[in-house]
Amino acid sequence: MDRGKLRVYLGAAPGVGKTFAMLNEGRRRRDRGTDVVVGLVETHGRERTEAQLGDLEVVPRRHLRYRGLEASEFDLAAVLRRAPQVALIDELAHTNVRDPDDPSAHEKRWQDVEVLLDHGIDVITTLNVQHLESLNDVVESITGVRQQETVPDAVVRAADAVELVDMSPQALRRRMAHGNIYPATKIDTALSRYFREGNLAALRELALLWLADRVDEGLERYREAHGIATTWTTRERIVVAVSGGKESAALMRRAARIASRTAGAEWLAVYVSRSDGLKGVSAEQLERLRQKATELSGSFHAVVATDTAEGLLEFARGVNASQILVGASRRSRLATALRPGIGEVVIAESGDIDIHVVTHDYARARSLLRRRRTNLDRRRVVAGYLMATVGSAIMTAVLYATTWLHGLPTEAMLMMALVVATALVGGLWPAVVGALVSGMCLNVFFVPPTLTVTIADPENAFALLMFLITGIAVASVVDLAGRRTEEATRARSEANALAVLSHRLMHIGEDQDQLLRQASEVFGMTGASLIRRDGGVEQVAAQCGQGPESLDQADVSVRIDDEVDLAMAGRPLDASDRTLLTAYAAHFGVIRERQRAAEGSRQRARLAEGNRTRTALLAAVSHDLRSPLAAIKASISSLRGTIEWSPEDEAELLATIEESADRLDALVGNLLDMSRLQMGTVKPLLAEIDLGAAVDQVTRSLPEAQRIAVKIGDDLPLAEADAGLLDRVLANIVENALRYTPAEASIDVTAAPFQDESGREWVSLRIVDHGPGVPGEGKEKLFAPFQRLGDVPRGDGVGLGLAVARGLTEVMQGELSAEDTPGGGLTLVIDLPAAERGEE
Numbered sequence: 001m002d003r004g005k006l007r008v009y010l011g012a013a014p015g016v017g018k019t020f021a022m023l024n025e026g027r028r029r030r031d032r033g034t035d036v037v038v039g040l041v042e043t044h045g046r047e048r049t050e051a052q053l054g055d056l057e058v059v060p061r062r063h064l065r066y067r068g069l070e071a072s073e074f075d076l077a078a079v080l081r082r083a084p085q086v087a088l089i090d091e092l093a094h095t096n097v098r099d100p101d102d103p104s105a106h107e108k109r110w111q112d113v114e115v116l117l118d119h120g121i122d123v124i125t126t127l128n129v130q131h132l133e134s135l136n137d138v139v140e141s142i143t144g145v146r147q148q149e150t151v152p153d154a155v156v157r158a159a160d161a162v163e164l165v166d167m168s169p170q171a172l173r174r175r176m177a178h179g180n181i182y183p184a185t186k187i188d189t190a191l192s193r194y195f196r197e198g199n200l201a202a203l204r205e206l207a208l209l210w211l212a213d214r215v216d217e218g219l220e221r222y223r224e225a226h227g228i229a230t231t232w233t234t235r236e237r238i239v240v241a242v243s244g245g246k247e248s249a250a251l252m253r254r255a256a257r258i259a260s261r262t263a264g265a266e267w268l269a270v271y272v273s274r275s276d277g278l279k280g281v282s283a284e285q286l287e288r289l290r291q292k293a294t295e296l297s298g299s300f301h302a303v304v305a306t307d308t309a310e311g312l313l314e315f316a317r318g319v320n321a322s323q324i325l326v327g328a329s330r331r332s333r334l335a336t337a338l339r340p341g342i343g344e345v346v347i348a349e350s351g352d353i354d355i356h357v358v359t360h361d362y363a364r365a366r367s368l369l370r371r372r373r374t375n376l377d378r379r380r381v382v383a384g385y386l387m388a389t390v391g392s393a394i395m396t397a398v399l400y401a402t403t404w405l406h407g408l409p410t411e412a413m414l415m416m417a418l419v420v421a422t423a424l425v426g427g428l429w430p431a432v433v434g435a436l437v438s439g440m441c442l443n444v445f446f447v448p449p450t451l452t453v454t455i456a457d458p459e460n461a462f463a464l465l466m467f468l469i470t471g472i473a474v475a476s477v478v479d480l481a482g483r484r485t486e487e488a489t490r491a492r493s494e495a496n497a498l499a500v501l502s503h504r505l506m507h508i509g510e511d512q513d514q515l516l517r518q519a520s521e522v523f524g525m526t527g528a529s530l531i532r533r534d535g536g537v538e539q540v541a542a543q544c545g546q547g548p549e550s551l552d553q554a555d556v557s558v559r560i561d562d563e564v565d566l567a568m569a570g571r572p573l574d575a576s577d578r579t580l581l582t583a584y585a586a587h588f589g590v591i592r593e594r595q596r597a598a599e600g601s602r603q604r605a606r607l608a609e610g611n612r613t614r615t616a617l618l619a620a621v622s623h624d625l626r627s628p629l630a631a632i633k634a635s636i637s638s639l640r641g642t643i644e645w646s647p648e649d650e651a652e653l654l655a656t657i658e659e660s661a662d663r664l665d666a667l668v669g670n671l672l673d674m675s676r677l678q679m680g681t682v683k684p685l686l687a688e689i690d691l692g693a694a695v696d697q698v699t700r701s702l703p704e705a706q707r708i709a710v711k712i713g714d715d716l717p718l719a720e721a722d723a724g725l726l727d728r729v730l731a732n733i734v735e736n737a738l739r740y741t742p743a744e745a746s747i748d749v750t751a752a753p754f755q756d757e758s759g760r761e762w763v764s765l766r767i768v769d770h771g772p773g774v775p776g777e778g779k780e781k782l783f784a785p786f787q788r789l790g791d792v793p794r795g796d797g798v799g800l801g802l803a804v805a806r807g808l809t810e811v812m813q814g815e816l817s818a819e820d821t822p823g824g825g826l827t828l829v830i831d832l833p834a835a836e837r838g839e840e
Helices: 018-031 047-054 075-083 109-118 134-142 151-156 169-177 185-194 197-225 249-261 283-295 310-318 332-339 340-350 378-401 408-426 428-445 458-508 512-520 575-640 648-678 693-698 723-739 802-809
Strands: 006-011 036-040 062-066 069-073 087-088 122-128 160-167 237-241 266-273 299-305 323-325 354-358 527-534 538-545 556-559 564-569 688-689 710-713 717-721 747-757 761-768 815-820 824-831
Touching: 006 018, 006 197, 018 047, 018 087, 036 075, 047 134, 047 824, 062 087, 075 109, 075 458, 075 815, 087 109, 109 122, 134 197, 151 332, 160 249, 169 185, 169 197, 169 564, 185 747, 185 761, 237 310, 249 283, 249 323, 249 354, 266 283, 283 299, 283 693, 299 310, 310 323, 310 340, 310 512, 323 340, 323 761, 340 354, 340 512, 378 428, 378 688, 408 458, 408 688, 428 458, 512 527, 512 564, 512 575, 512 688, 538 717, 556 575, 688 693, 688 723, 693 710, 693 747, 717 824, 723 747, 723 761, 723 824, 802 815, 802 824
Parallel strands: 006 122, 006 160, 036 087, 087 122, 237 266, 237 323, 266 299, 323 354, 710 747
Antiparallel strands: 062 069, 527 538, 527 564, 556 564, 688 717, 747 761, 761 824, 815 824
């Protein structure tokens, strides 16, 4: 009997539509004539899912008692007796309620599915990514919830088809808010805990990456089955060749940087050892390479091959690599000309794989001409003079001892070669000395008559003169070429440094310390400082490394502007480097100009905000503060007048006075609180607070307290807050909600704990109203002083209540934000740090 086929609908979170997709596939197959039954489906009361179930045949569940309660489970035996072609089974990770009278019953639902597959029945099932065994720890670190029900990865990887059911975090939260996933009583808690946007985005990425790995496995099987050796660049995969030498770490870091620039890219370090065992590195070196690759989020592989280049290419093609990184050769040009190196062979035979040759500090030495410096060190000069004198003597002795093998032209050319070599090593003047000494040796030992300074043949005299002139000319040309090469190299380095400096200036912002470090590194200094001159007194404004404390201690200094100098310590600077140093000083000047401009902008913004605040305050005082005063004065004047008021009228006037006085007190209190917040004089006294008790205390003192529904459990953790400030925050928010919610609607107050991305514990308090709400773009403006938006009528209050509430919440190290209420309205969320739990 052939084994059945398994199809898995994989989702990142509950509610993305896995069960709906499974039922849709079942109906499609049923309509094509396939025998399909529903082994088990959990609709969770969702109308669209129940409608999709429709008239599909459903196998009755098995009922049993568990801990005194009725439980219904998937009936494996019934499905086996029914023997359909396809069975639809929801929630693959489910843990079965085991029948104590049936010890053979499986513990997990995926084990039941394996039995169906063994009996040749195709199975279509669903699974959330958080239930995969390999991702359990990662999911717990993201959501703070450890999944108790998991499925081994091998079971899902062995499936014939895995289809991702995807939905963006924003769309899923909208589905949740509309009541399409959980009942209304669970929506607020779910949105503030598991269904936070960051959690959903991370889970979605996990699902995509896990599925991408499985797609890679399938692609490799297909390529292997069809004998495909060419590279299919489905995603960037970078192979970096390491030799175990000192440059290996630099190459791996470069590969990691390249891979980090492309989403989904990966890199692999490979060491190829010779199969003959003649060359290789120690096991300790290989382990260090492996550890370094792991630290840089890569993988390390060691392979054996007869030829290193061929082994590297075979490995790269085997893993479907798109790029190969090799280090610049450490061999000389002569050795490379005689036998191509690994890099040359890889480039020639790579085919459609891109090759990157990465330079490093251990690459082959450059030619003598390119290494030459205008100001040679003393050892080079001494070596040049030794070649001009001792070298000429040795050359003369060798040629004189073998005079029967060569003639004067050969001897002259060899002497000329020695002069050129002297110019390369020691510069112009040792080469001039070498030309003179070599010419003298040619005259005495090789030009007839020999062993005398006399030259019998005028042609020989002319030839010797031309030798001296040519030798000196060649030495001059070689020296001039060295000078020009040095100048070009220096100009190129300076241009590169200026280009890097300009690029960093565009992104460095106002970070003077970073630019100081860069300047110190470019010029090879031990430290750098910005020295401020203030009335003849020098002060260090910024410093890196062992920067000088004053201009007198500096080896190099340059003026930035009338107040600040750039000073560096370490060594005197060459005159040719002053241009680059001046460029750095100019960039420091630009940064200082930026800082002055930014400070001016901030001052203008503060002045503008102050003017706006004063204007708004005057408008508020002219109306909102004057209104209750006018009501109080009118009521008092009426009571003191000559009219005889009835007890009912008198009570009404007194109530008006009291109500206006309370309103005036609240307005003045908010103004004072806002003033204290802006001046930073509010100092909280943090303590452990029972939020349930705090909410009850505030709501009992408010009018229409019967409209407030508090739904806070006794198991809620304690919050860390200031009791007095928290009362002000809750009073402002709840009064606002009561004031602008229709009289027939209630105000719901709920609370739940949660963890942020760093694992810190918080307590979230949600005040839910059902008023007109606030448009999405206006929610943040709602907390600005003197604002009236959305559900707040014009001309009622100075618009400070929510601004004060947010300010006091932030003083207590908490957060206050606004969200839409499902079905209409505004939900204000107060997030406070949870109190630290003591040892149990």
